[in-house]
Amino acid sequence: MKTRNFMAGIFAIAFALSSAAAIAQADMAKGEVKKIDESAGKITLKHGPIKNLDMDEDGMTMVFRVQDPAMLKQVKVGDKVQFQAERATAGITVTKIEKQK
Numbered sequence: 001m002k003t004r005n006f007m008a009g010i011f012a013i014a015f016a017l018s019s020a021a022a023i024a025q026a027d028m029a030k031g032e033v034k035k036i037d038e039s040a041g042k043i044t045l046k047h048g049p050i051k052n053l054d055m056d057e058d059g060m061t062m063v064f065r066v067q068d069p070a071m072l073k074q075v076k077v078g079d080k081v082q083f084q085a086e087r088a089t090a091g092i093t094v095t096k097i098e099k100q101k
């Protein structure tokens with residue numbers, strides 16, 4: 001019984017880890033910061049594929065809104081970044097951004 005619970009626990013953890021990794025992989029797109037417009041709350045990114053937005057092409061440059069203006073202080077022009085973006089009524093919005101490690 002103990003062994004069975006242990007195995008169930010292992011499977012639960014493995015499942016949680018693999019699905020979390022899959023989600024992170026699907027959502028995080030890679031890009032390079034081209035321009036930051038703090039007053040407008042916008043960032044221009046040259047980006048790779050963004051699966052959740054059905055953008056498959058590589059090397060597309062476009063302007064994104066940012067969910068929180070503070071995000072624009074975390075990066076600077078020329079930085080290689082990883083980000084998440086979502087389609088919102090106001091336009092495509094970056095919901096998370098961080099420097100690529």
Ligand SMILES: [Cu+2]
Nearest residue numbers: 055060061062
């Ligand atoms: Cu694009």
